[in-house]
Amino acid sequence: MRAPSEKEAKTAEVLLAIEDVSLSFGGVKAIRGVSFDIRKGEIRAIIGPNGAGKTSMLNVINGFYHPQEGRITFRGEQRRAMRPYAAAQGGIARTFQNVALFRGMSALDNIMAGRTLKMRKNFFWQMLRHGPAMAEEVEHRRKVEEIIDFLEIQHIRRTQVAKLPYGLQKRVELGRALAMDPDLLLLDEPMAGMNLEEKEDMSRFILDVNSQYGTTIALIGHDMGVVMDLSDRVVVLDYGRKIADGTPEEVKSNQAVIDAYLGVAH
Amino acid sequence: MFYREVGQYKTNYVADQAVFPILQDRIGLGVILLIAFVVIPLTGDDFLLNAVMIPFLIFSLAAMGLNILTGYTGLLSLGTGAFMGVGAFACYKLTTIFPNVNILIWVICSGFFSAAVGALFGLPSLRIKGFYLAVATLAAQFFLDWCFIRIPWLYNYNASGAIQVPQRMLFDIPITGPTATAMTRYYVVLTIVVAMTWVASNLVRGRIGRMWMAIRDMDIAAELIGIRPLPTKLTSFAVSSFYCGVAGALLVFLWYGGAEADVFNVNQSFLILFMVIIGGLGSLLGSYLGAALIFILPIVLRMLPPALGLEIRSVTVEHLTFVIIGVRIIVFLISEPHGLARLWQVTKQKLRVWPFPY
Ligand SMILES: Nc1ncnc2c1ncn2[C@@H]1O[C@H](COP(=O)(O)OP(=O)(O)OP(=O)(O)O)[C@@H](O)[C@H]1O
Ligand SMILES: [Mg+2]
Numbered sequence: 001m002r003a004p005s006e007k008e009a010k011t012a013e014v015l016l017a018i019e020d021v022s023l024s025f026g027g028v029k030a031i032r033g034v035s036f037d038i039r040k041g042e043i044r045a046i047i048g049p050n051g052a053g054k055t056s057m058l059n060v061i062n063g064f065y066h067p068q069e070g071r072i073t074f075r076g077e078q079r080r081a082m083r084p085y086a087a088a089q090g091g092i093a094r095t096f097q098n099v100a101l102f103r104g105m106s107a108l109d110n111i112m113a114g115r116t117l118k119m120r121k122n123f124f125w126q127m128l129r130h131g132p133a134m135a136e137e138v139e140h141r142r143k144v145e146e147i148i149d150f151l152e153i154q155h156i157r158r159t160q161v162a163k164l165p166y167g168l169q170k171r172v173e174l175g176r177a178l179a180m181d182p183d184l185l186l187l188d189e190p191m192a193g194m195n196l197e198e199k200e201d202m203s204r205f206i207l208d209v210n211s212q213y214g215t216t217i218a219l220i221g222h223d224m225g226v227v228m229d230l231s232d233r234v235v236v237l238d239y240g241r242k243i244a245d246g247t248p249e250e251v252k253s254n255q256a257v258i259d260a261y262l263g264v265a266h
Numbered sequence: 267m268f269y270r271e272v273g274q275y276k277t278n279y280v281a282d283q284a285v286f287p288i289l290q291d292r293i294g295l296g297v298i299l300l301i302a303f304v305v306i307p308l309t310g311d312d313f314l315l316n317a318v319m320i321p322f323l324i325f326s327l328a329a330m331g332l333n334i335l336t337g338y339t340g341l342l343s344l345g346t347g348a349f350m351g352v353g354a355f356a357c358y359k360l361t362t363i364f365p366n367v368n369i370l371i372w373v374i375c376s377g378f379f380s381a382a383v384g385a386l387f388g389l390p391s392l393r394i395k396g397f398y399l400a401v402a403t404l405a406a407q408f409f410l411d412w413c414f415i416r417i418p419w420l421y422n423y424n425a426s427g428a429i430q431v432p433q434r435m436l437f438d439i440p441i442t443g444p445t446a447t448a449m450t451r452y453y454v455v456l457t458i459v460v461a462m463t464w465v466a467s468n469l470v471r472g473r474i475g476r477m478w479m480a481i482r483d484m485d486i487a488a489e490l491i492g493i494r495p496l497p498t499k500l501t502s503f504a505v506s507s508f509y510c511g512v513a514g515a516l517l518v519f520l521w522y523g524g525a526e527a528d529v530f531n532v533n534q535s536f537l538i539l540f541m542v543i544i545g546g547l548g549s550l551l552g553s554y555l556g557a558a559l560i561f562i563l564p565i566v567l568r569m570l571p572p573a574l575g576l577e578i579r580s581v582t583v584e585h586l587t588f589v590i591i592g593v594r595i596i597v598f599l600i601s602e603p604h605g606l607a608r609l610w611q612v613t614k615q616k617l618r619v620w621p622f623p624y
Pocket of ligand 2: 054055056097
């Protein structure tokens with residue numbers, strides 16, 4: 001909850017709008033007629049109990065799932081479904097609930113891979129790795145080193161990510177997403193499985209990314225904890241439906257939300 | 267103590283991105299190149315050059331090709347032999363149709379034919395992976411095998427059904443055919459293999475290598491950062507087959523001097539696959555180590571007992587070789603999937619901190 005940006009968010013233009021989206025897998029209805037929007041520069045939380053459809057919603061946004069109904073408007077362009085490659089090109093980056101790093105590669109290579117779309121030098125130059133290809137490699141390496149400094153992971157640059165503890169893997173994954181210079185950053189349960197200190201670090205990174213780079217962020221959390229405190233506005237999903245949408249205070253005092261969370265075994 | 271990076275600070279990212287950032291490694295590479303280009307030709311006899319070094323280098327090249335596909339991109343192929351065959355037959359056709367163009371140009375060009383065929387048979391890789399892809403490449407192997415035997419145009423209707431390598435010159439020195447000396451052929455093979463290793467190491471360390479490895483490790487995440495699976499996999503198939511094709515052309519033109527289609531059968535595919543597994547998936551150095559172990563070990567086994575004054579029958583040696591290779595593959599698959607190259611890395615890591623491991 002940060003008062004100034006909350007106000008900005010109200011007036012800022014809409015970056016992404018989800019309208020009446022429904023998604024089902026065979027008989028399972030993962031999302032049922034959900035609409036909400038994400039405004040430029042805000043931190044938007046999507047929360048809900050287990051199985052509420054939060055991850056499915058991110059998958060719809062970056063084109064991994066194609067909803068049966070509804071429309072998605074990204075930067076004013078309306079489409080039925082996104083395509084992963086187009087989403088990446090359009091500046092949507094994400095992290096995954098169960099870290100999806102390139103396990104055989106070093107932390108540095110993982111983050112460098114995030115810059116693939118920005119690298120242009122063709123196959124011929126790649127073969128020589130001199131002149132323009134090397135200049136390009138160095139230019140992007142510099143940018144990647146900035147991210148590495150920002151996330152405070154200098155000491156593990158050369159380590160193969162499979163060997164890193166979970167908390168650091170999550171950080172490298174955030175680094176890879178940041179390397180794309182995204183306009184919209186989707187974070188699926190960035191705090192899950194972390195200890196208190198790691199959660200605090202991650203919260204700080206998220207707030208800094210938002211304020212320093214002006215990146216719009218949508219993040220998922222399954223409880224009403226930390227994630228909610230970071231965000232400007234919150235959408236609450238339950239059984240694939242949207243049950244509340246508003247500022248953290250509004251959502252916290254919403255009866256439907258309280259019921260949904262009480263309904264889940266604590 | 268003597269092998270470490272302490273005190274060797276990189277002042278810029280170019281230096282930091284070198285293949286061998288540690289000085290001792292660079293010296294090591296220099297020494298190896300010196301041995302390969304000067305010491306071996308000066309001291310080695312024809313047997314060493316012809317029966318050991320030339321085939322070892324050619325198999326290393328083929329293993330490198332397969333390693334790009336299987337080790338770096340995670341796509342299993344059993345069609346290596348056939349892709350090598352495409353290179354060999356392409357080179358043969360090209361040099362008989364255009365005899366005046368230098369043979370080395372055709373050796374390299376034959377790689378492009380093989381790359382095209384490889385990419386074509388790589389198309390199913392968009393939809394299928396792992397075991398099923400291996401079966402699809404096996405089908406390619408059998409289909410191409412059949413073509414090599416059943417299309418006489420490929421071997422110029424020779425009655426023997428075999429390729430006969432004609433004599434070809436470079437600067438008036440014969441480099442292929444019966445009159446080419448082992449020394450010249452060794453230099454030609456060595457130069458090509460070293461140059462192609464350099465290119466491969468450039469590719470795998472740059473954007474393209476990262477794309478291959480990203481697809482190997484987590485194709486979904488790769489797609490979401492903007493790496494399109496199909497073009498990436500096809501590039502890998504093409505580059506891999508290019509290497510195998512050139513290796514095939516070299517095998518026939520600079521080593522055998524002539525060959526029948528069954529040189530490129532499925533056994534060859536498996537042999538190269540074993541080299542890659544034993545040497546180390548996803549390591550160029552491993553391709554050399556694997557080729558050395560699988561190709562040179564039997565030679566040593568054959569020569570060692572007589573040298574020690576022991577009687578041993580050649581059949582026994584052959585069986586022994588199979589047993590040793592088999593056991594090693596099992597051991598490596600279980601205990602060290604990253605092969606010899608990994609053992610080398612671990613040793614280096616230990617050396618780096620020696621004598622104080624903490
Ligand atoms: N690929 C799929 N195939 C079939 N069903 C799926 C698939 N993905 C999600 N579902 C179903 O859709 C529903 C919503 O799942 P989703 O993963 O989006 O929930 P979530 O809110 O992210 O839950 P969690 O807090 O456990 O991560 C669940 O019932 C799930 O079983
Ligand atoms: Mg989820």
